Amino acid sequence: MSPLRLAVIHTSPATVDLFARLIAEQLPQARITNILDDSVLPQLRENGGRVEEIAPRWRQYARIARDGGAQLILNACSSIGELCEPVARELGIPVIRVDAAMAAQAVQRGPRIAVAATLASTLRPTCDLLAQAALAQGRAVTVQAKLAAGAYEALMAGDRAGHDDLVAATLAEAAGEAEVVVLAQASMARVLPRLAAADQARCLVSPPLAVASLVSAARSL
Incomplete structure (x- = not known):
């Protein structure tokens, strides 16, 4: 074969x-x-x-x-x-x-969902996908966008530590406000070990x- x-x-x-x-x-x-x-x-x-x-x-x-x-x-x-x-x-x-499977799982886990990203251009398609997944499953959800402002610029400037600091702070804030935190970019996942265990458990990554x-x-x- x-x-x-x-x-x-x-x-x-x-x-x-x-x-x-x-x-x-x-x-x-x-x-x-x-x-x-x-x-x-x-x-x-x-x-x-x-x-x-x-x-x-x-x-x-x-x-x-x-x-x-x-x-x-x-x-x-x-x-x-x-x-x-x-x-x-x-x-x-x-x-x-x-991110299709991640979106489907996110709407199953709770009605309050936060979407975290370092690029504003990534927030809209991810939020739209979550809305579509909720509609397909017949669930009502609220989706809040969380932009890690400055993180992408820091990464492009070679400041990986600065990027990670901003992402970690955004994810921790999102986890305190929502039942599920969707990481809109796969590259953000490496920051998860910096979060408290309870906050990590709320986060979903796509890969x-x-x-x-x-x-x-x-x-x-």
Whole structure:
């Protein structure tokens, strides 16, 4: 039997090794192709989050992956998750949205949800996804956006410690106000060990749940 062939489309180098490790743990025989465009997030930050400007080239990345033999695609960026469904229909292969499973689990865990992010452009799509998940499950939720102001700028300036300090403070504040805290960006997860155990328990991160969805999709091929 031929090995499973996967493609992961990234918008940050920070997610490349993370997903490679998680996928290797769950699907050790899979062959992974990584496609990285680190200009996407800066562009969304500058254009006010207009995903339609990104759509043509992201669609092309997905088509290249499919034409290269990928049977499944994982979109590792929550800021452009809305592109997954239409591209999957167009290409005829599953395209996994990195935060879809996280959103579904979040609305099951409680009606008060906080969404934490370092980029304002990531907040809207994540909040919209939670609203869609709640509607699909017939649940009523309130969603509060929490921006770790200055964290992204600190990271871009090479101040990783400053970024982590701001993210940790935002997550702790969010955990004190909501039953569930959704981390809108996978790169924020490394800050969780700095939180109190009770606050950590309220937080949800997307990578493990996204890979579980990838495994489930692989079994259905």
